[in-house]
Amino acid sequence: MLAYRQGDAGAFETLYARHKGSLYRFVLRSVREHGLAEELYQEIWMRVIEARGRYTVQARFTTWLYTIAHNRLADHWRKRGLQLVELEDHDAPAPPADEPESRAQGRQSLQRFAAALAALPEAQREAFLLHEESGLSVADIAAATGVGEQAAKSRVRYALAKLREAMADG
Amino acid sequence: MADPDRDARVSERYRALGREQPPPELDAAILAASRRRHSRWVVPVSIAAVVVLAVGVTLRVQIEERKDAEDIALSPRVMQAPASPPAALESRAQAAPQLGAREREAPAEASVDRAEPADRASAGVAVGKVSAPPQTPEQWLERIAKLRDAGEVREADESLAEFKRRYPDYRISEALRARIAPR
Numbered sequence: 001m002l003a004y005r006q007g008d009a010g011a012f013e014t015l016y017a018r019h020k021g022s023l024y025r026f027v028l029r030s031v032r033e034h035g036l037a038e039e040l041y042q043e044i045w046m047r048v049i050e051a052r053g054r055y056t057v058q059a060r061f062t063t064w065l066y067t068i069a070h071n072r073l074a075d076h077w078r079k080r081g082l083q084l085v086e087l088e089d090h091d092a093p094a095p096p097a098d099e100p101e102s103r104a105q106g107r108q109s110l111q112r113f114a115a116a117l118a119a120l121p122e123a124q125r126e127a128f129l130l131h132e133e134s135g136l137s138v139a140d141i142a143a144a145t146g147v148g149e150q151a152a153k154s155r156v157r158y159a160l161a162k163l164r165e166a167m168a169d170g
Numbered sequence: 171m172a173d174p175d176r177d178a179r180v181s182e183r184y185r186a187l188g189r190e191q192p193p194p195e196l197d198a199a200i201l202a203a204s205r206r207r208h209s210r211w212v213v214p215v216s217i218a219a220v221v222v223l224a225v226g227v228t229l230r231v232q233i234e235e236r237k238d239a240e241d242i243a244l245s246p247r248v249m250q251a252p253a254s255p256p257a258a259l260e261s262r263a264q265a266a267p268q269l270g271a272r273e274r275e276a277p278a279e280a281s282v283d284r285a286e287p288a289d290r291a292s293a294g295v296a297v298g299k300v301s302a303p304p305q306t307p308e309q310w311l312e313r314i315a316k317l318r319d320a321g322e323v324r325e326a327d328e329s330l331a332e333f334k335r336r337y338p339d340y341r342i343s344e345a346l347r348a349r350i351a352p353r
Contacts, residue, residue, distance in 0.1 A: 004204075012204040016197070024192040038196055045200045113183050131175065132184050138175055156175045163180050 001061045005052045016045070019065060022133040026066070029129055030073055032118060040076060044069045066134050066144040070126065077122060109167070116166030120159050127155035128163070229337075232306050307337050315349040327352060 003011035023044065028037040047068050055064060117125060123145075130141045142152035310333055317326035330350055333340075342350070 009205050013201060016201060016204070020197065021189065021191050025188075025190055028190055029187075038192065041192060042196060042200060046203060049200075049204050110183070110186055114187055117184070117187075132181060153175060160175070160177050160180055163183070164177065167179065167183060 001052065001055045001064070005055055012049075015061065019062070022135075023065065023069060026069065026129045026133045027073070029117065030122075030126065031076065040072055044072050047072065060140065062134055062136060063140045063144050066130055066136060066140075067146075070145050073126070112166050113163065116163055120162060124155045124159040124162075127152055128159035131156050228306060232308055307333070307340055311342060311346055311350055315346065318350060318353065323352070326350070 001011070001015060004015065024037070024041050027041045027044070028034065031037050031040065044065075048065060051068070055061075117128070120128065126145065127141055130136050130144065131138075134140075136144065138153045138156060139149050141156070142149040145152065147155075310329070314326050314329050314333065317329060330352075
């Protein structure tokens with residue numbers, strides 16, 4: 001990021017390639033609408049580009065990137081007035097008529113997992129997604145989301161417990 | 171010891187949901203935006219580099235033409251017929267087609283002939299506009315000479331000082347020096 005800030009355009013491409021998939025999935029699983037996810041994802045990168053002058057070597061780039069992502073999503077939830085978003089159908093495509101039973105069970109199990117993830121409280125889901133996608137430590141998640149380390153740890157653990165429960169039910 | 175904040179089975183199930191990637195057109199738009207932000211500096215720097223190169227090439231051509239013109243000035247044939255373009259300049263002009271006709275004539279006119287005010291005027295040299303950047307050293311010196319002729323002593327002195335700062339190694343012909351030096 002420092003290289004990009006100092007004029008190396010190729011450095012941005014390297015960073016982008018490294019983080020694009022995980023950031024995209026983090027946003028997509030947070031809002032669960034492809035069109036909206038793409039819009040927010042693009043806006044997050046635009047903020048990164050605009051804010052590159054404020055990046056300092058003290059901050060790990062991944063933490064900095066997800067701090068920006070967290071702030072953008074927080075804006076989004078505020079505007080939506082914390083309204084509940086229904087789970088979209090792209091996570092649950094219609095099963096083919098001749099699907100074998102074992103595969104059908106696997107798919108249903110996955111759907112339950114997706115539903116449990118979607119049903120998590122926003123803060124817990126965010127903490128879980130950050131943990132899975134960004135690879136950030138609990139301490140970094142705390143920094144990126146602006147809470148204490150203990151609160152971040154509790155969120156991750158609550159999320160894991162609920163997801164385990166959903167898996168056990170299957 | 172296992173990380174209590176991680177569960178391999180949950181992670182595996184989570185990954186089974188899919189490894190979606192942003193659409194390629196979104197990648198392209200973001201990368202283009204990152205380059206645009208950069209080009210805010212890159213473009214002016216490139217323009218500056220091109221300008222420096224162009225000035226350097228022009229100056230070099232002008233200096234060589236001026237040397238030719240000075241050589242020609244020593245020839246009685248040219249002294250007798252200053253209005254016709256010298257053969258050496260013509261051949262060089264063919265070798266450097268990017269120069270306009272007026273630019274080709276300017277050095278010869280500046281070095282060879284002092285008694286052709288009509289030609290000088292046709293060379294398009296601005297008089298009295300110190301702030302306007304001169305296109306070539308030759309034209310700049312000609313402008314200083316015009317300022318002297320017009321009695322604009324201070325502007326001529328300042329412009330000459332600026333010229334010497336800009337082109338410290340530029341050799342001014344004797345004939346021209348007589349016209350631009352403080353009187």
